[in-house]
Amino acid sequence: MKVITVLLLFFYCVVSGKAWSNEYDQGDDGYRLWLNYTFIENDTQRLLYLRQIANVQLVGQSDTISIIDRELKKALPTLLGNSINWSTNVPQSNGLIISKANSTLRHNYKLDHSLKMINNEGFIIKTVTDQKQNQHVLVTAKSDIGLLYGTYRLIQLMQTGKPLSDVNIVESPKIALRMLNHWDDLDRHTERGYAGESIWDWHKLPQYKEQRYFDYARANASIGINGTVVNNVNANSLILTPAWLEKVRSLADIFRPYGIKIYLSIKFSSPQQIGNLSTSDPIDPNVQKWWQGKAAEIYKLIPDFGGFLVKANSEGQPGPGDYGRTHAQGANMLAKALQPYGGNVIWRAFVYSHEEKTERSLQAYNEFVPLDGQFEKNVSIQVKNGPIDFQPREPFSPMFGAMPKTPLAMEFQITQEYLGFSTHLAYLATLYKEVLDADTRVKGIGSTVAKIIDGTLVNKNITAIAGVANIGSDRNWTGHIFGQANWYAYGRLAWDHDLTADEIAQDWIKMTLTQEQSSVNSITNMMMRSRENIVNYMTPLGLHHLMDTGHHYGPGPWVDNLGRDDWNPVYYHRADDYGIGLDRTSKGTNAVSQYATYWQTRFEDPAKTPQPLLLWFHHLPWDYTMPSGDTLWNELVKHYYRGVVATEQMEKDWLAQKNHIAPHQFNQVKMALEIQVEEAKWWRDACVLYFQTYSKRPLPNGLSKPDKSLDYFKSLTFPYAPGQG
Template sequence: MNIRFRKLGAVAFLKRYSLIIATVFFASASQAQPILSGEDGYRLWLKYDLISDAELRSNYVKAIGSWRVDGNSITSDRIRSELDYALPSLLGEKVREQHLNNLTANKGDSTHVPTLIIGTPSSSKTIATAIRSAKLTRQLKAVGDEGYLIKTVQLKNGRQLLVAANTDVGALYGSFHLLRLVQTHSSIVDLDIQQQPALDIRILNHWDNPDRHVERGYAGQSIWDWHKLPDYQYQRYYDYARANASIGINGTVLNNVNANPIMLTPEYLAKVASLADIFRPYGIKVYLSIKFSSPQLLGGLETSDPLNKNVQKWWDEKVKEIYTTIPDFGGFLVKANSEGQPGPGDFGRTHAEGANMLADALAPYKGVVMWRAFVYANEKNEERSKQAYSEFKPLDGKFRDNVLVQVKNGPIDFQPREPFSPLFGATPKTPLMMEFQITQEYLGFSTHLAYLGPLYEEVLRSDTYAKGEGSSVAKVIDGSLFNNSISGMAGVANIGSDRNWTGHIILQANWYVFGRLSWDHSLSSQHIAEEWVRMTLSTDSLVVEKVTAMMMASREQVVNYMTPLGLHHLMDTGHHYGPGPWVDNLGRADWTPVYYHRADANGIGFDRSPTGVDAVSQYHAPLKERFSKPETTPENLLLWFHHLAWDYTMQSGHSLWDELVRHYYKGAEDVAAMQEQWLNLEGKIDPLQFNQVKMALEIQVKEANWWRDASVLYFQTFSKRPIPTGLTPPSGTLDEFKTRKFPYAPGSG
């Protein structure tokens, strides 16, 4: 295969040689002809389409002129290839000719300096000289191994634009930052940018199985074809790495947390190594989820007790084998003693003892353990939302230095809205790592438009009050609040084998916003949404304004038509698709919706106040006092913390019943309005992109109405109250809704 093709990515190759992607999408049954060309979403936010504004394009050409990437590493080569493709694509053939002419005319002339120079002081004499002369040595040192400077400086040869870093990977990140400025039509005059990541580990968790089924995945099969690896390496693997590097993601867990031990066998480690070789030049390390009982399942041992010497030896030898195969392996992700997975508790040991055994094996190689705090069990006789705190709070300070406890953003399970987990701020001696879900397990799958940037931002900016006001969740996970030495954020990936990667064009933005916030959590989700729209859909100001507004409102719309006012876990059984608030017959109570909403003739909601299960006591003051009383609890979490009468008076003056119903109706109405807004953009967005979203919105409108009608009819059996005046009664019957079955819904077990 052509080497340049492998470096640039499949779409770059196709675009350069003017081939047409014959991808067919039908907008509706009435459309007579298929759409045979256009943007189908494969290129994500790295489209690099020609800037149509000639004056703006000319200004960029003048500012950039020609470019040079100094360095002989594979990463330097990747930067060079990216720029050699991206800049001419964005700025036209004139800049390519200008660049090539400058290089040819000055070949062998060491005094010639291009306008744009990328490199490190160790790889580039020009960068080293410029850093000294511009007195930037201290700034460059401060950005660390992954940060960078983008500076306009005055040198003897004139004004130069530098992308300078301490490592080639830092230079890669800086190059993507500069390209993002051009893609979003931002000024690159007199740049003075100093960037470094807020978090050490910025990682995707793939819940992918060796058979290519993706648990809670809604965008096709796993992108990892384990059967064909290591010999067959899809171009998609390279483009995956480019996309992640462009937003600062530096790690990937390749397999499901419900791990198959086969991943630790020599055959599969060779497959993992082939992916690691592809990702390494892009600054991405590979990690594996492990099954805690692997010493028994693979090693033939009689036990997997973490304090057993033979078990410890087995892990030591397995880790040595891994690092012999993959020298920069990142470490392990562990789900233990949760939902039937084995763990140290099976042998009377603590989570700390289990994690530390693995951490000791990884420590000589600088590997880390990410130990999930998602644990709950019936036999503990404690309300589910409290169990992670109760389990891990007493272990604070007992974990090794290379262990992070990975905590879901909320205390239950990736609901459309939850309060932040009380563990954040509860373990000052133990680094906590955020776990967000990018795939929409509980938010309508990949056919519902739900931009999750506002959800992430809401959680990260929540104040834990662990050290007084200003102790945000973001400060907990970046290590600054308690001076932790290691930090991280994980996102459960929404990536699959669909051509557009995520099953819905706009849901690419959830992958994008996760990466951008893991690099810089001070960014606003709206700013990031605008970036993504400009880079992926259109730079037309009307499109940017309208689509950004749709995205920013979308998550709240989903909350309204699914789980308003703090309701949660109302989804149907197993696949979590569609409403099922009536489900009450599962193997354990805390898997059933009725356990959480507790609707009865007297009211609705879960009492977690001091008069109930007292989950509020796990929060720091003043939150525990604020959440203890209905009148001081935020209304969007009201039924999370309180069981209230149907006639309870809300802030609007409406009764709780009327307010609940109005939220359900508003959610469905807003989705219908969003559909109309999208239809008004026809002709301003590429037809393939437009029609994909159009079809998904048709599904979302139907399913929002389904959620509204089924939920309202069900809760009405308890409230015995009429639908508020002015609202059309639900269509269909509750019995009909209860009989709907979806045995093959994507994401099922």
């Protein structure tokens, strides 16, 4: 009977044209990320590539060279649909040569000038002609890691349909330390993580090395990320104990051939917690000796260990302030312990004191700027992009440009703590570019944030950038397929901040989703608008910190019952019968004084303040006349409604791409967009109803009233929302 049933089912599938595995074989599910080597369907372009690189010479022997070999053997036959000829000799006809720049290459292809333009991580991709008039694509560098980066760039050019004829790329990263910060706890909980539990299975390490660790390293190397902090900044001292350091070493061994150094977040009170000392005072000789011994222990296990990331005297974390010492004294104590080994201290500037009553946006500047020039040469101060905390929109932090004698590292958030977690499509390259391109004016026109962190405005010993990772154990890594684009875009901009958000989006789409050009164009438009859509339906016109308590999920502008004033949304929006917004001018908190004179003048005057930051700097009446001629109340409400309409349009635009996207990927995004549309309405309705209790004004004509009450929205609770601290 079973045989007959199977035969009938087979006959049905043949007649109906349905594949056996139709229900389950839905194509790529997102695991391959942008390393999705799909066949190049453009026959003309594919044939050109075949003529240019069908013969490959890879020179060298090392673990990194072996990775290059595997990557090329994985990518080229799949992309081109043909077998590739491999040789240890120069191809006898047109081909691909990948080799470090030895004397023969330098002489034959006149590389000396180009080589002077790159550092040890840089690479050259160049069309060259040999003595027999064969034309080759040459990938060369000063190091094996440079060759790895160059190889990934070559593959990327092919994935995105770029020509290789007459190619001449000479590149080095603009920033030296390009890091991911994982806020992963040792029990696999991930603070502000929305893609499953931590990818680090500490219990099984060091012996059990999951394939995902290698795939993680491969993905990071492909976009130039060269450092990773594997544990939460709210650190656990156990990470520094011998058993756990063995686990860390096993990861470092995996990452090393990919050019990735491992860093650790440390708890400042570790000498007391695991060292049996009675104090962690940074000027105590016994404490200094303990850290020196710990550094020696780590470097014996991990010779290329990157260093320490430190969150101190912030949100209850211990630090030098507990002993009346400065951040400089705390950081320098650790820096001196690492100096013999070439390690660095990355000291976070995200601090605000329980005792300090100064308005929160001023506190980091007030604590750190007076310490400029007091830090050891291997210390970098890691500053969040804005003065509060990764909000959908903030002005750039005034610390950028205010500490010319101290290296400042950028800290971006890739995980979407305040931008809808992993169910809202928010392409964050537009946010990153907004900050990087911001002109601080500290040294006149052109003093951009990017030039401050890359050392070109003022030479620095260390240049660094960090992104708080959105990576988890979900099959697609980031919870939302488009969350991958933020990981990818962060890496690309960390390497070269002059790239545009638009070109990065197009590359990611072609490498991950589809190469059909009309679809690429449509999805690019979606991505480029997406973050502004979220700003509109969450925090328009400079509003910020309106999220609900603890989990930061959903709106909570009414919250006013938390343990300190500056944890409450009401602290930031200051809505009252008169108007809305936080006055940070000279008549208010005077946060404007921390910016260069140019910005002080603009931020002081609401008519000159950029409209997207209006309520960040000003408390204005509900009937304040906006540039549009409308009232502030009407303009605010229209932004909220505009955000929802744009999100609904984004959902329609995605549905139109169904025939060009792998079903697994298409359906994942489709479901997420359905959630996003509903939650955009939730944000809009809850915020508008709440602010209306103060404005006492009707909605602008033509806008529908929310269908639920404010009390309903206030009643919602989410005790198990993911990613809570």
